[in-house]
Amino acid sequence: MEKILEIKDLHVSFQTYGGKVQAVRGVHLDVHKGETLAIVGESGCGKSVTANSIMKLIPSPPGTIERGSITFKGRDITRLSDKEVRAIRGVDISMIFQDPMTALNPTLTIGTQLTEGIKQHQRLSQAEAKKKATEMLNLVGIPSPEERLKQYPHQFSGGMRQRIVIAMALICEPELLIADEPTTALDVTIQAQILKLFDRIQQETGVSIILITHDLGVVAKIADRIAVMYAGKIIEVGTRREIFYQAQHPYTQGLLHSVPRLDQKTDKLVPIDGTPPDLFAPPEGCPFTARCPLAMEVCGKVYPFHADLSHTHAVECWLQDERAKQHLAT
Numbered sequence: 001m002e003k004i005l006e007i008k009d010l011h012v013s014f015q016t017y018g019g020k021v022q023a024v025r026g027v028h029l030d031v032h033k034g035e036t037l038a039i040v041g042e043s044g045c046g047k048s049v050t051a052n053s054i055m056k057l058i059p060s061p062p063g064t065i066e067r068g069s070i071t072f073k074g075r076d077i078t079r080l081s082d083k084e085v086r087a088i089r090g091v092d093i094s095m096i097f098q099d100p101m102t103a104l105n106p107t108l109t110i111g112t113q114l115t116e117g118i119k120q121h122q123r124l125s126q127a128e129a130k131k132k133a134t135e136m137l138n139l140v141g142i143p144s145p146e147e148r149l150k151q152y153p154h155q156f157s158g159g160m161r162q163r164i165v166i167a168m169a170l171i172c173e174p175e176l177l178i179a180d181e182p183t184t185a186l187d188v189t190i191q192a193q194i195l196k197l198f199d200r201i202q203q204e205t206g207v208s209i210i211l212i213t214h215d216l217g218v219v220a221k222i223a224d225r226i227a228v229m230y231a232g233k234i235i236e237v238g239t240r241r242e243i244f245y246q247a248q249h250p251y252t253q254g255l256l257h258s259v260p261r262l263d264q265k266t267d268k269l270v271p272i273d274g275t276p277p278d279l280f281a282p283p284e285g286c287p288f289t290a291r292c293p294l295a296m297e298v299c300g301k302v303y304p305f306h307a308d309l310s311h312t313h314a315v316e317c318w319l320q321d322e323r324a325k326q327h328l329a330t
C-alpha cells in the first residue's frame with residue numbers, strides 16, 4: 001500500500017505554568033492512500049495534538065515539536081517554513097473540526113466562503129469557482145446548491161453546516177483529510193449521515209482520511225485501520241477487525257467494553273476505573289499500569305517492547321513478551 005504520510009518518533013510538549021506537559025511521546029504512524037485511519041483515545045491522550053502537528057498547528061510557544069518527523073510527499077512538514085506549510089494546508093491536507101460554526105464566517109455567504117480558497121490556490125475565474133462550489137455542495141448532499149450558495153451559515157441546520165465545512169475542506173481536492181471529532185457536536189441520526197458521507201466521498205475522490213475520535217462506535221462504522229492512543233503513545237494499532245475482534249492491549253479491551261452495544265443495556269457498560277497518568281511526569285514503565293487488571297511487576301518499571309502480531313497489528317504491552325515472566329521471576 002502506498003504511504004502518503006509517515007510519522008516517525010514524534011514528541012510534542014507544552015510549556016505550562018505547572019511545568020512541561022509531554023503530550024505526544026514517540027508516535028509512529030503511517031497513512032496509506034485511500035484509507036480511513038482512526039486515532040482513538042480518551043481526551044488528553046494526544047490524538048488532537050498528533051493531528052495538529054501534521055498541519056503544523058501547534059502554537060509555539062507554548063507548544064514544541066521536540067523530536068521526530070512527519071513526511072508528506074517526501075518532505076518533512078516539521079522542517080517547513082510557515083509559508084511552505086500554508087501552501088500545503090487546505091490544498092494537499094485539509095482539516096475539519098468538531099464545531100462547524102467556528103469554521104464558517106457568519107457574515108459571508110456560503111458561496112463566498114467556498115470559492116475564496118480555490119480562487120486563491122487554483123487561480124480560477126469567478127464562474128469556474130462557482131461551478132466548482134456547486135459541484136462540491138452536490139457531492140456533500142446539499143439540495144439546490146445554486147440557490148444555497150447565496151445563503152449565510154445561520155440559514156443552515158447544524159448537520160448541513162458540517163456538510164458545508166466538509167465541502168470547503170474538499171474543494172481543493174486534498175490528498176489527506178483530517179477530521180477531529182467531526183460528528184461529536186451532532187445528534188445521532190445526523191452523525192450517521194455524516195459518517196456515510198465520509199465513506200461516499202472517499203469512494204468518489206480516493207482521499208485518505210485521518211479520523212480523530214473518542215467514540216469507538218464512530219470508528220466501527222468507517223475506519224479501515226485503528227490506532228489506539230494512551231498517555232501520548234500509540235499502544236495498539238491494527239485493522240478494524242483486529243482491533244474489534246482480536247484486541248490484545250488491556251486498555252483497548254477496556255475501551256471496547258465501555259462501548260454501548262445494541263444488544264446490551266447501557267447500565268451494563270464497564271468503564272475503565274481510574275484516570276490516565278500525569279503527563280507532567282509520565283511514568284517510565286507502561287502508562288496503563290495503575291489501571292491495568294493484568295499489570296505485572298515489570299510493567300511499572302520498564303516500557304514494553306513493540307510487538308508485531310501481524311503485518312498490520314502491533315501492540316506495546318508486556319503480556320506479549322515472554323521475558324516479562326522472567327522479569328517476574330527475578
Ligand code: SF4
Pocket residue numbers: 249250251286287288289290292293294295296299300304316317318319
Ligand atoms: Fe497492563 Fe502491563 Fe500490558 Fe501495561 S504492559 S497494559 S500494565 S499488562
Ligand code: MG
Pocket residue numbers: 043047048180181
Ligand atoms: Mg481532541
